[in-house]
Amino acid sequence: MQVHKSIAQPRTDTPLRTAQWYRTATRWTQLTLAEDDPVKFDPDQWIDIFRKTGSNAACLSAGGYIAYYPSKVPLHYISKFIGDGDPFGRLVEGARDLGMHVMARVDPHAIHQDAADAHPEWVARDREGNKRRHWAFPDVWVTCAYGDYNTIFMPEVVKELVRDYDIDAVFANRWQGHGVCYCDNCRTRFHAAHGRDLPQTTDPADPDWRAWTVWRRDVLTRMVIDWDKAVKAIKPHASFIPNMGGASLMEFDLALIEKHCPFLVVDNQGRNGTEPVWMAGRDAKRIRATFRDRPVILITSIGPENPVRRWKDSVTTGPEIEAWMNNGTTHGMLPWFTKFNGVVPDTRWIAPVATAFNLHALLEPLMAQTMPATEIAILDATTTLRQYDWTDRATIEADEHGFYHALVEARLPFEFLSDHAMTDSLLDRFKLLIVPNAICLSDAQAAMIRAWVDRGGSIIVAGASGTCDETGAPRADFALGDVTGTTMTHAPRGPVKNSYVELRRPHALTEGYDGALRIIGGTMLTGVAATRADAAFLYVPDFPDLPMEEVYPRHAATQPAVTTRTTQAGGRAVHIPWNIGATFWEMMMPDHGRLITNAVHWGLGQRPMVEVTGKGVLDVAVREGADITAVLLMNLTNPMMMKGPIRETYPVGAQTITVEIPAGRTGATAQLVTTGADLAVTCSGARATVTVPGIDTLEAVRFDWQ
16 A cells, blocks of 8 residues: 555644543554653653654653652652653653643552552552562552552542643553452452452352452442542543553443543553454444444554563564554554653664554544444443453453454454443444353343344344343343244253254355355354244254264254244344354354354345455445445455564455445445545446455545435
8 A cells, every 4th residue: 555645743733721632632652661761761752753653642651650750749659760850741841842632641550668668558468468569570569459549649649740740631551450459448348338258269150259340340430530530620621541451341330431531542552372453443343332432542562462471662563563553543443552661772663653643644534524334233242241350351252252253254344232331222223233142131131132123133142142141140041032033941061072063954054065064063052942943053962072983973963053033023033052153263164154154144134235355354344424435444464364473464456345325325436545546436226336456454445425
């Protein structure tokens, strides 16, 4: 892709110091200083980096664990290298001179010895009651996130920063704590709130654990509100902005957070281990599933990501940096890069960041005029995920990952829909809802989905969805059984080895398996009876996998493994009562991807509104505005697509896009947004077709309807 426009520069006409300041804070630099940076780094070099990358906002290390300004708050540790200087203040002035917005970064997750001696209640405790040394730097102590350190001490730091410096917000990193704290304060407050002792396990079946997740959510929510009020009391236009992971909206009372967080920051800095590039854009969809209209920022590290072997002061490859940022841009996220340590011994990251920022700047006007528009939604199973500790979520989310990847491979654009933020009007935006493994569903959630199906919606229900209520208690039957036309004959069981499903009859779901009578089944199986549905696949009763002489089926396939039905309202329902998503995610067998894709196409019951054909792997996003349809094509084709870092970009050739013409329109013009080149449009029937000559990393086509 050739970009003919110059690097975007920070704007000087932005609404600085107004309540809407964040609307033009769209490309962020984060500089996280090391303690000795005051005598080693060059602030002017960083101000030049702001300019070179086209950043229009900056997040700068200020205080908390270490202050980089002459703080007067008692026990607020100041860098011993600061001398008479004020490195934070110097960076703030430099950014403001460029017309940039500024957030002050604080990190309250650890304290030094003097503070720990003066306030032992600020230190987190383990299960045995021992004070917690920092796991990576034992000279300091881990703080309790739920007590006086965050509710009394840190607000004084926040107020000092807002009062003394020209900033728009305070941004907190590692503020949510690190698991259960067993200090006396937490024991007392938790018992007073719930009448229970602190949990000893993270088992979702443990009532103490479930109560603690509720208590923690309440404490963190009120902390965000209190810090935000402290900021606004000094500067009404400013905000407190908490750092978030891709799933951490689960940690808050959404109704209260909505009033206090004008934009959201997702801390998912890059790929770790086996992880596809599309994970960046996934975060955009998950946050948007809860707060549809709120700006979402994606933090990207310039270094490699690995939680065990951490090289934080390092540089990954340029193509990897660009791919992660660009996939976030594809799905509407604002780019943010973070550099740890103010010294820059390796400058290879600057040009890739500038390139990704420049591409975002070119697409920004189009994104501002449009909103995501898709027919397909995946249910974000927040009710289920809240039952689990964050360390278990990768396992619980595996089914969703599998469905996500299958839809990417099929070039089917889709969004997420949070089961906690679900409404009738949001459901009505979609024609097909996929429920990959929403184990826990409340009666109210099931009733809302049921009513939507009664209005003509189509649904795919998979895994153990609806086998438990919202508390995790097992149900006697599926919560959505009346929708799928099935009833549960046995609860989910597994892990099962050597399971298969047998093609029962010709059907849209069994297409593409020529030569196969059966395909691999799942590892967690739920028994069903088809009461008002037809079976497309049958369970082959599982059998031993060793000795090899014993590897054969003993019984004929009789019980449904995949069912289909057409609803009275004209919609369609598919039930796959085994973990097809997780099995596909683990094994990447194309048979499972094909079954998911077949189910989606059959469930839609018509051609998708946008179809993209051509060679390669593309992540497709569709957006609509007033007489505008935008189709964004992110090129994922790469031998390192599933495991970084990417070495180089592999361009793909011509791609044909066919778009459904909106009602009342007869034709269109089309343009490549990155270059401004016009594309020839062919209209036939109710569809318009263009051909994109090729894609390097990310391309966007704008259709203007006539």
